[in-house]
Amino acid sequence: MSTNGKLGRKLRMALVGGGQGAFIGRVHATAAVLDNRAALVAGALSSDPAKAKASAPDYDIPPARAYGSYRELIDSEKKLPEGERIDFVTVATPNHTHYEIAKAAVEAGFNVLCDKPMTFDLKQAEDLAEAVDRSGVVFAVTHNYTGYPLVRQAREMVAAGELGEIQAIRANYIQGWLRSRIEKDDQKQAAWRTDPARSGAAGCFGDIGTHAYNLGRYITGLLPVDVSCNLKTFESGRALDDYGHAVIRFENGALGTVTASQISHGRENDISIEVDGTKGAIQWRQEEPNVLWFRRNGQPHAMYTRDPNVAWLHETAKASCRLPAGHPEAFFEAFANIYRFAYDAMVARATGEKIERVATIYPNINDGVEGMYFIQQCVASSKAAGAWTPLRHKRARK
Numbered sequence: 001m002s003t004n005g006k007l008g009r010k011l012r013m014a015l016v017g018g019g020q021g022a023f024i025g026r027v028h029a030t031a032a033v034l035d036n037r038a039a040l041v042a043g044a045l046s047s048d049p050a051k052a053k054a055s056a057p058d059y060d061i062p063p064a065r066a067y068g069s070y071r072e073l074i075d076s077e078k079k080l081p082e083g084e085r086i087d088f089v090t091v092a093t094p095n096h097t098h099y100e101i102a103k104a105a106v107e108a109g110f111n112v113l114c115d116k117p118m119t120f121d122l123k124q125a126e127d128l129a130e131a132v133d134r135s136g137v138v139f140a141v142t143h144n145y146t147g148y149p150l151v152r153q154a155r156e157m158v159a160a161g162e163l164g165e166i167q168a169i170r171a172n173y174i175q176g177w178l179r180s181r182i183e184k185d186d187q188k189q190a191a192w193r194t195d196p197a198r199s200g201a202a203g204c205f206g207d208i209g210t211h212a213y214n215l216g217r218y219i220t221g222l223l224p225v226d227v228s229c230n231l232k233t234f235e236s237g238r239a240l241d242d243y244g245h246a247v248i249r250f251e252n253g254a255l256g257t258v259t260a261s262q263i264s265h266g267r268e269n270d271i272s273i274e275v276d277g278t279k280g281a282i283q284w285r286q287e288e289p290n291v292l293w294f295r296r297n298g299q300p301h302a303m304y305t306r307d308p309n310v311a312w313l314h315e316t317a318k319a320s321c322r323l324p325a326g327h328p329e330a331f332f333e334a335f336a337n338i339y340r341f342a343y344d345a346m347v348a349r350a351t352g353e354k355i356e357r358v359a360t361i362y363p364n365i366n367d368g369v370e371g372m373y374f375i376q377q378c379v380a381s382s383k384a385a386g387a388w389t390p391l392r393h394k395r396a397r398k
Contacts, residue, residue: 004037004343006351011038011343014077014086014110016070016101017093019046019055021188024115025092028142029059031335032090032113035322037343041065042086044073047097070101074108087346088138091115094192095200099124102139106131111138111346113339117210117375118368120200125372129395132365138349140342140360141368143214145271147337149306149313149320149329150292152361154275154282155219156314157294163277166220169248169256171212173271178204178242178262181235196239201379203240205231208271209260209378210371213246214363215273216258217370221398222250224391229378234263246378248391289330316361338362358397366395 018025042065045055049068056066067073077085088111091101099119119125132139183190192198227248231241242263248256272285283293292304307325308318320337341362345355373393381389
């Protein structure tokens with residue numbers, strides 16, 4: 001739907017980051033327009049002004065709105081008539097720049113889609129959340145794995161009591177691309193992710209461990225109590241962790257584990273989750289995203305597939321599908337679902353309707369804060385030889 005209902009037009013998007021040599025910026029640009037509800041009209045695509053402008057033709061951004069910096073973008077767009085200026089800013093830059101860009105956009109009244117981890121540290125995250133509270137903008141964080149239809153199916157099954165009381169969560173994200181120190185060769189993606197000045201307090205656990213933790217929280221809604229974590233740097237000379245394991249105690253007595261690795265040979269983007277309940281258990285794996293297993297003792301294992309036309313798929317999962325069964329939907333579509341549901345909130349805000357700010361289907365500012373708290377507390381626990389460390393932040397949501 002290109003008209004966005006009452007709004008009667010496409011939303012106008014600005015992209016910060018995503019210049020030549022980048023990965024995630026192109027993903028954002030593709031996902032944002034997948035449903036024809038937004039158009040990329042402006043950008044500040046690199047911290048290098050010349051590179052930023054040179055990258056603009058790759059996105060069909062006109063020269064007049066190809067800005068040399070995020071500050072120029074926000075200041076210039078704010079001066080445009082309301083009928084021309086952007087509606088939202090997507091932040092697709094290294095971690096250490098997220099806060100300043102996102103806060104500037106929020107304070108200018110623009111909605112924001114921000115990569116994770118949301119900020120460089122917890123203090124920045126909490127300050128940003130307060131700015132969002134004051135401004136009333138829509139703020140989404142791209143924990144994109146929550147956008148898969150069968151992840152949302154799993155969430156609805158847990159909420160409906162189909163698994164009974166949840167007792168255990170096992171979430172893993174296993175990669176192998178940092179098995180050797182490719183950052184020494186200035187490989188762009190590795191260089192900033194392994195640099196404490198740009199990545200933050202954690203490496204592997206900040207980059208992908210947060211995804212695994214968020215997936216468990218998203219599906220089950222269980223509130224954490226505390227965490228015991230051990231982080232390890234196996235590649236000699238690397239400044240940040242490249243492997244880690246955390247045990248989490250939840251409020252209802254359940255136990256959870258998060259394992260993250262970037263040094264496991266032959267592994268690519270293998271994020272997976274298992275949830276055990278008193279009535280049944282589920283299992284989902286991102287590299288086979290259109291299958292969800294549901295197991296109950298004494299009954300045949302049930303393989304749920306992504307099919308928007310069957311009675312047993314919950315409505316939220318159906319609403320996250322675009323294709324009939326048998327036509328695989330995957331990474332871009334899941335990423336686009338974060339945008340899709342955030343757009344609903346942006347349109348509602350633009351047309352004067354009241355919007356939900358906490359219990360959203362898309363990850364919001366509170367999830368971003370919680371992700372930063374997870375990183376901080378895991379690093380603190382690991383430095384204290386795995387000591388149990390508080391994990392429930394005041395903004396944690398079910």
